[in-house]
Amino acid sequence: MAAATRVLARNWRGSYTVPAAGLYPHQWSWDSAFIAIGLRHISPRRAQQELDTIFSAQWADGRLPQIVFNPRLDVHYSPGAAFWRSERIPGSPPVPTSGLIQPPNHALAVLLVHQADPEASARRRFLPRAYERLLAWHGYLADRRTDPSGLVHVLHPWESGMDNSPYWDAPLAAIGETFRGDIPRPDLDHADASHRPSNAEYGKYLYLAARYRDHDCDDRDAGYPFVLEDPAVNALYARSEWALGRIAELLGNDPAPHADRAHALTEALETLWAPELGCYVARDVVSGELQPYRTVSGLAPLLIPDLPHTDELLTMLESEHFGLGQAALVPSHDLTAPTFDSSRYWRGPSWFNTAWLIAEALHERGFHDEARSLASQMADLGLEHDFPEYVDPISGEPRGTLRFSWTAALSLDLYE
Ligand code: DGY
Structure with a gap:
């Protein structure tokens, strides 16, 4: 507990927490929500x-940006504030941000932070303020990012939070173009190149980011080549709609529209179910093709209360593909797949945020022993290796950077 608290104190910047000093020197959207979930045990006010702080960077259209930049550290991260130049885009906030988004886990975090100390929340009028921001955020997703299928899409691998997932291989390969400018990789000063996405992937990442930016991030670029429906993004969105319904109720508002939306998302998720793989997968909206890979994203719908395929997902979790109880935490990709890589970012390593989500889901479904054993693995691996960003699922060895904020925060959450 003391060690995790120290990591969070060290990464605190006065009003937000950086994911890791060095590799990620700014504020990241979904990181902050996960970090707040842990911080509520140390200081509900800080949570x-x-x-x-992330809400104060909301755009006029309701989007919560992927990154809020600290301009003083712009040379240390790429692409940064100078790349995005968000200040010239109508509707951007007064602080420099990325134009992209990240998965919507914020309502889930707001509810947990409120419940940690309802009095402190009432004193600072936290809940009504957060509710307005969340309504606008979910409104942006509903209005600007929802497909005829009823699911929301991501417009960049970064928006999924799982940057180099095998889901994106074919859609990225189908894009003929790559970024023509210099591709700085300051990330490689802080993490081993074999743990990070490749230069070829970065060429595509920057090509897409530049194209999105050059259309003023307005979501209306006909022919934009990367439009993907991701299971974890939609599962978190559905889960957050449930949380928003609860928040509405606490504030005396009608929860029904949120429950309706959550139900509609759950139903729409069925279009991503791959019976032959026994899990959900992503769909490339441009080609119409499902991306036939088992990833931890495809297990994330376990977070939704009234899911039809719960039993199949539990079987999958315990199979040789994800090795629950044998592997370290939950691998980000199928242990038996030719595309599996035990070290490289989201192509195999086990992450603490997804382990936390799965532990939550197991706990809620009454699998208390399994949830507890996952939680204690998280706490042990976190402590033993100084809170790594991710671990090799086979050896349990640390990968990426160390003293990673959500690792510390979510291990703290599990001591409770
Ligand atoms: C990175 O820089 O690797 C992040 O994942 C992008 O959000």
Whole structure:
């Protein structure tokens, strides 16, 4: 507990927490929500502030940006504020941000932070303020990012939070173009190149980011080549709609529209079910093709209360593909797949945020022993290796960077 608290104190920047000093020197959207979930045990006020800070960077259209930049550290991260130049885009906030988004886990975090100390929340009027921001955020997703299928899409691998997932291989390969400018990789000063996405992937990442930016991030670029429906993004969105319904109720508002939306998302997720793989997969909206890979994203719908394929997902979790109880935590990709890589970012390593989500889901479904054993693995691996960003699922060895904020925060959450 003391060690995790120290990591969070060290990464605190006065009103938000950086994911890791060095590799990620700014505020990241979904990181902050996960960090707040842990911070609520140390200081509910700091947890509220973490979320308030990301909310204060909300765009006029309701989007919560992927990254809020600290301009003083711009040379240390790429692409940064100078790449995005968000200040010239109508509707951007007064602080420099990325134009992209990240998965919508914020309502889930707001509810947990509020419940940690309802009095502290009431004193600072946290919940009504957060509710307005969340309504606008979910409104943006509903209005600007929802497909005829009823699912929301991501417009960049970064928006999924799982940058180099095998889901994106074919859609990225189908894009003929790559970024023509210099591709700085300051990330490689802080993490081994074999743990990070490749230069070829970065060429595509920057090509897409530049194209999105050059259309003023307005989501209306006909022919934009990367439009993907991701299971974890939609599962978190559905889960957050449930949380938003609860928040509405606490504030005396009608929860029904949120429950309806959650139900509609759950139903729409069925279009991503791959019976032959026994899990959900992503769909490339451009080609119409499902992306036939088992990833932890495809297990994330376990978070939704009324899911039809719960038993199949539990079987999958325990199979040789994900090795629950044998592997370290939950691998990000199928252990038996030719595309599996035990070290490289989201192509195999086990992450603590997804382990936390799966532990939550197991706990809620009454699998208390399994949830507890996952939680204690998280706590042990976190402590033993100084809170790594991710671990090799076979050896349990640390990968990426160390003293990673959500690793510390979510291990803290599990001591409770
Ligand atoms: C990175 O820089 O690797 C992040 O994942 C992008 O959000």
